[in-house]
Amino acid sequence: MTARFAYLLRLGDTALVLGHRLAEWCGSGPTPEEDIALANIGLDLTGQATAWLDLAGAAEGKGRDADALAYFRDGTDFRNLLLAEQPNEDFGHTMVRQMLFDAWHVELLGGLERSADAGIAAVAAKARREAEYHWRRSSDWVVRLGDGTEQSHARVAESLVRLWPFTGEMFARDAVVAELVTEGIAPEPAPLLQAWNRRVDAILTEATLTRPADGWMQSGGLEGRHGEALGHLLAEMQSLARQHPGAKW
Amino acid sequence: MERKDWPLWEVFVRARNGLAHRHFGSLHAADAKMALEMARDVYTRRAEGVSVWVAPSAAIAASDPADKDSLFEPMAEKIYRHPTFYAIPDQVKNL
Numbered sequence: 001m002t003a004r005f006a007y008l009l010r011l012g013d014t015a016l017v018l019g020h021r022l023a024e025w026c027g028s029g030p031t032p033e034e035d036i037a038l039a040n041i042g043l044d045l046t047g048q049a050t051a052w053l054d055l056a057g058a059a060e061g062k063g064r065d066a067d068a069l070a071y072f073r074d075g076t077d078f079r080n081l082l083l084a085e086q087p088n089e090d091f092g093h094t095m096v097r098q099m100l101f102d103a104w105h106v107e108l109l110g111g112l113e114r115s116a117d118a119g120i121a122a123v124a125a126k127a128r129r130e131a132e133y134h135w136r137r138s139s140d141w142v143v144r145l146g147d148g149t150e151q152s153h154a155r156v157a158e159s160l161v162r163l164w165p166f167t168g169e170m171f172a173r174d175a176v177v178a179e180l181v182t183e184g185i186a187p188e189p190a191p192l193l194q195a196w197n198r199r200v201d202a203i204l205t206e207a208t209l210t211r212p213a214d215g216w217m218q219s220g221g222l223e224g225r226h227g228e229a230l231g232h233l234l235a236e237m238q239s240l241a242r243q244h245p246g247a248k249w
Numbered sequence: 250m251e252r253k254d255w256p257l258w259e260v261f262v263r264a265r266n267g268l269a270h271r272h273f274g275s276l277h278a279a280d281a282k283m284a285l286e287m288a289r290d291v292y293t294r295r296a297e298g299v300s301v302w303v304a305p306s307a308a309i310a311a312s313d314p315a316d317k318d319s320l321f322e323p324m325a326e327k328i329y330r331h332p333t334f335y336a337i338p339d340q341v342k343n344l
Contacts, residue, residue, distance in 0.1 A: 031255070033276050037290035137286055144279070 003179040005059040006079065007186060009118075010067070010176075010222055012052030013080035016070055017230065018101060019045030020237050021088055021125035030091050037137065038094075044130040051123040071241035075230050082221035085230040089159070095141040096159040102135035102198040104170045104192065107221060111187025120185060139203045146207025153208065160204075161212050168217025170196070176222075257306040258284040260291075262298035270302050278303075 022042030029035025053066035083101055088094045106249040109131050112124035145152040173181075180186035204211050220226070241247075255277040261270035273292045278284035293301065307317040312320060324330070 031277060033278065033287040033291055035292070037287065040294050041288045139284070141280070144283075239330075 002059065003176045004117075005056055005183065006176045007180050008056035008059055009050055009079040012049045012056050012066070012069065013078045014084045015045045015052060017078070017080040017233065018047035018084035018093065018098075019043070019049055020186065020233060021084065021086075022094075023093070024088055034091075037128075041098075041134050041137070044127075048123070048130070051127070052081045055119055055123065055176045067241065071238045072245075075226050075234055076224045078219055078221075078226060078234070079224060080230075080232060081166070081169050082218050082224075082227065083163065085221070085226060085233060086163060086166060089231050090155065092141075092156040093159040095138050095145065096156050096177075097117045097163055098134065098138035099142045099203065100163060100167050100200065101170075102131060102138045103133045103196050103203075104167075106135050107192050107195040107199075108170075108187065111192065112144055115186065116184035135199075139199075142203055142209070146204070146209040156207070160209055164207075164212040165216060165218045168214075169219050169221055172219065172222060174222065210240075255279050255283075258288075258303045259306050259309060260288045261302040261304070262286075262288075262292055263300040264298055266299060270300065273297075275306060 019042045021039050022045065025035065025042075027035065028037050049070070050066045053069045057064040057066065057069055081101075083097060086097055106128065107127035111126045113128055115121040115123055115124065142156060145156045147153070171193040173189045177186060177189060181188050195207040201211060256279075257275050258278055258281075260273045262273045263270045273288075276284065276287050276291055280289045281303060285301060287302055288301045292298070296311050
């Protein structure tokens with residue numbers, strides 16, 4: 001697997017899996033307005049996943065398109081961030097997960113917009129505008145809930161502690177990233193981390209939440225080692241396409 | 250814990266530059282900032298607009314439906330208030 005193919009799978013799978021997680025809220029959002037908003041953002045991410053996975057399929061050069069990659073690979077072939085596959089749990093948990101992700105996503109896409117790879121830069125430019133809005137909403141919700149009632153504060157504070165160990169993976173600099181950084185295709189992770197810290201710290205302060213200590217960080221998603229939750233997600237997401245391969249509607 | 254519903258907001262969307270904002274509908278939100286974000290997702294997700302206004306529904310004073318006989322009915326027979334009694338010259342286009 002080339003570094004470029006692996007990197008595009010990471011981008012595509014992360015957007016696809018998180019998009020599906022948000023789609024799981026459809027019909028059970030806390031209010032009708034929020035239900036629509038969650039589904040919209042899920043669709044934004046699914047759209048981005050389609051673009052990334054089409055590029056990935058082209059990079060692989062074996063004739064697989066976004067649908068083939070999304071629906072006909074198993075969990076061990078997925079390269080998404082572990083953060084993306086974490087279950088929704090309650091609305092506050094979903095928003096904390098989203099805020100931690102969006103703060104990274106906006107910065108990453110900003111870096112990819114200046115990629116030496118024109119195809120990647122074009123997708124990133126479109127996606128970055130969507131991500132800016134996602135960040136606005138998710139950070140706003142974390143502030144509202146953190147600086148809200150005693151109960152909402154306690155719940156998002158707990159979510160923050162539980163999700164924090166999944167944030168280190170976003171800034172991993174393994175061989176895949178290192179190669180693409182050298183080629184000018186992907187941004188260097190260290191400055192991304194600085195920018196992410198600035199965004200997240202400002203929001204946590206406003207939300208009266210305490211930043212968890214940077215202790216041990218989970219990893220493995222980028223190499224295909226996932227938690228049990230991804231298996232259930234894929235079983236649901238892929239079942240229709242696998243029962244009716246090639247179906248059109 | 251006391252459970253309160255979010256207040257209602259009226260949403261106005263301007264479809265294109267140069268047009269006026271038009272009433273699109275209403276939604277519930279905790280405050281103006283949230284109402285604008287909700288309006289973006291609820292009413293402009295199919296590219297319906299370039300600008301959104303929200304206003305608290307409670308701030309809108311409305312005419313009483315019971316007054317319609319005196320407020321609006323009398324106009325029904327005053328057709329001379331419509332500019333329909335002018336012969337329009339053929340040379341005038343786009344009217």
